[in-house]
Amino acid sequence: MKIYNYSYLTYEYLSTSDATEDPLEKGRYLIPAYATDIQPPEYEKNQTPIFNVGTKVWNVVDDYRNQNGCEIDKNVYFIRQHLFTLGEKPSSTLILASLPNTSLLKPKWDSTNNQWVDDLNAVKQNKCQQIENKCKQMLTSGFVSTAYQNISKTYSSTLENQSNIQGNAISAMSKIAGTPGCENDKFYYHAQGEEFVEWTAQEVLTLARDWKVFKEQQLFKSKSLQTYVNDVLTTVDSVKSVTWDTEMV
Structure with a gap:
């Protein structure tokens, strides 16, 4: 029996x-x-x-205890892994799926293709932050100017040197304007990797102007790239492919 x-x-x-x-x-x-x-x-x-x-x-x-499960919210965003208990079955917020890839910024369940995808808005936000960080890096990584004796050289643009350039420019304007006590002011500066040499007041102002132009160019590029990402691109892959050197179309 x-x-x-x-x-x-x-x-x-x-x-x-x-x-x-x-x-x-x-x-x-x-x-x-x-x-x-x-x-x-x-x-x-x-x-x-x-x-x-x-x-x-x-x-x-x-009995779904041997199946991979995940909990999602009402907008189908991943919350956590779920272990099914005996008698429990999938629902609108408990799905049969493996854990999303850790490379996804904000995993979202695509029920049509049964796969995790990245949230477009989250990817855009992350890309814009990357662009801002790159802009900050560019602003402190040096710039090229022909201010000194019309020779193209690279100048440091660390926060300290930005302050030095702006301070020298203010002093140079005072000298050129004939401000009392500034007539005999002298200016010393240097290109990246070189020794300090004497500069004219006009050269100091030209360097400050070149720094201003360079800074505005980087800020404008950062803003343009972010606008391109937010207002033009419509897919996760296209957003992820954007770099600082991307040609906007």
């Missing part, structure tokens, strides 16, 4: 085995604890029969 074994914790069907005949009574079979001679009903994938010891009836329930 066949007996059907079930879990002592969940009462779910585990296996089928042959019953042992009672050695004291021929034709009578022993049924151990957590087993029954009542055959479970047929069941499909992601289902499990549960034995009700009170009514002696098998009930088939959902």
